[in-house]
């Protein structure tokens with residue numbers, strides 16, 4: 594395990610902005626993680642755990658501590674559909690593997706960038722599936738107790754784009770391995786409108802491989818598949834969460850929409866709550882796809898993706914974020930909460 598100094602973080606992220614890590618190490622095993630944690634303690638360095646860098650915004654000043662990148666490999670497969678996967682495995686590589694072996698449960702999550710270890714953190718989801726439906730347990734290193742411990746799925750506290758790992762216990766655990774229970778010979782799920790539309794008129798029962806291809810094609814069309822040379826994919830994915838409103842807040846939104854003679858698209862979330870499309874709020878606050886502010890911008894194909902148009906600084910991305918938040922707040926009375934993790938601020 595090699596500890597490096599002054600390592601640029603921008604190339605290790607999909608957004609491609611931000612400064613250096615004062616110290617950097619890539620851990621390929623649990624032993625490496627323990628050694629890196631010991632090093633950070635000895636030197637009194639703040640620790641940041643990095644996966645695939647697809648959901649982070651690194652400050653222009655970088656991280657004045659140790660960045661620990663998780664590279665733990667290995668896909669351990671059981672005929673029952675139980676998969677124990679190293680946190681450093683590329684997520685889409687694992688999805689491709691499961692689909693090729695005809696296990697269902699994660700096919701709609703094809704094409705999401707990042708690592709396996711990153712998926713439980715924000716309960717990754719897309720096209721009608723989220724990992725909380727298939728994660729059975731995980732192994733994590735507890736930085737407070739200085740030992741590894743197992744979590745059942747129930748203990749992870751999964752909800753929409755959240756778990757204990759990005760809320761109550763944020764920064765406490767390093768995820769080492771994640772176990773998923775998939776369905777052998779399972780049928781593909783077609784719950785999501787975009788996916789149903791894709792298959793409408795031809796095959797009503799597509800294979801898992803066909804669903805995977807469809808999801809990747811739909812994603813590529815929206816610039817939501819990392820594609821070298823496609824500036825719309827130089828992003829951290831959706832930059833804002835879809836707000837979930839209840840009671841008075843929801844009524845206020847409907848009132849403001851009625852004033853403008855607009856119909857709010859809303860999807861029931863939990864009982865008495867409504868998940869509102871953040872993209873709709875943004876586009877109805879005067880922002881258009883392709884909007885540019887310096888070197889930062891909104892993707893030309895996805896209203897929620899803020900992109901590094903070329904050579905952007907983090908300050909430029911943040912200026913755009915703030916402009917959007919302020920205008921949506923002013924127009925709709927709603928605070929848009931960012932989805933990515935801010936590092937080194």
Ligand SMILES: Cc1cc2nc3c(=O)[nH]c(=O)nc-3n(C[C@H](O)[C@H](O)[C@H](O)COP(=O)(O)OP(=O)(O)OC[C@H]3O[C@@H](n4cnc5c(N)ncnc54)[C@H](O)[C@@H]3O)c2cc1C
Pocket residue numbers: 607641642643644645646647648649663680705706707708709710711712714715716717718719766767768769816817818819826828829830831934
């Ligand atoms: C083009 C694009 C499309 C996307 N589409 C989607 C989508 O459809 N749905 C969706 O939910 N997300 C989406 N995302 C967001 C992102 O891909 C996911 O959140 C992904 O799971 C992040 O994983 P990562 O390994 O890249 O994490 P990183 O970006 O490296 O880190 C994100 C957070 O997780 C923590 N973390 C990462 N690994 C570990 C670990 N092993 N142990 C402890 N903490 C860890 C980090 O400390 C940080 O707080 C998209 C992103 C992009 C760029």
